[in-house]
Amino acid sequence: MAAVLGAGTAATHALSGTTSTTGLDQQSTVTVDGQKALAAKLVVGRIQSRYRRFRGSAARWPECLSGELKSVAGTTMTCTERTDGRQLKIPVRVIKADSASSTWKFDR
Numbered sequence: 001m002a003a004v005l006g007a008g009t010a011a012t013h014a015l016s017g018t019t020s021t022t023g024l025d026q027q028s029t030v031t032v033d034g035q036k037a038l039a040a041k042l043v044v045g046r047i048q049s050r051y052r053r054f055r056g057s058a059a060r061w062p063e064c065l066s067g068e069l070k071s072v073a074g075t076t077m078t079c080t081e082r083t084d085g086r087q088l089k090i091p092v093r094v095i096k097a098d099s100a101s102s103t104w105k106f107d108r
Helices: 002-016 040-055
Strands: 019-023 029-032 035-038 076-083 086-097 101-106
Touching: 019 040, 035 040, 035 101, 040 076, 040 086, 040 101
Parallel strands: none
Antiparallel strands: 019 101, 029 035, 076 086, 086 101
16 A cells, blocks of 8 residues: 555656756856855746646746745745736745755645
């Protein structure tokens, strides 16, 4: 039973497609208050590319007004998408981070 539950959880996680691990290199990061952070354009682009699968091709580019996502576990920010006159909030959070990468997730 545990193996079946574990396999189901892994499949759900794989199908959700909202978790990303991003390397902290010169192209993806900026420095904010002396801390590495994922560049806002990277976060927006990744959300858009993955979110389009859930919302369809009419989904517009989200806005992440708080800027960069600090590479510190527990860091959160909220991005916003406007579609069909409605405003949809997209919470983003860093799950884990080390000197080489940041694993983060957005909720849909």
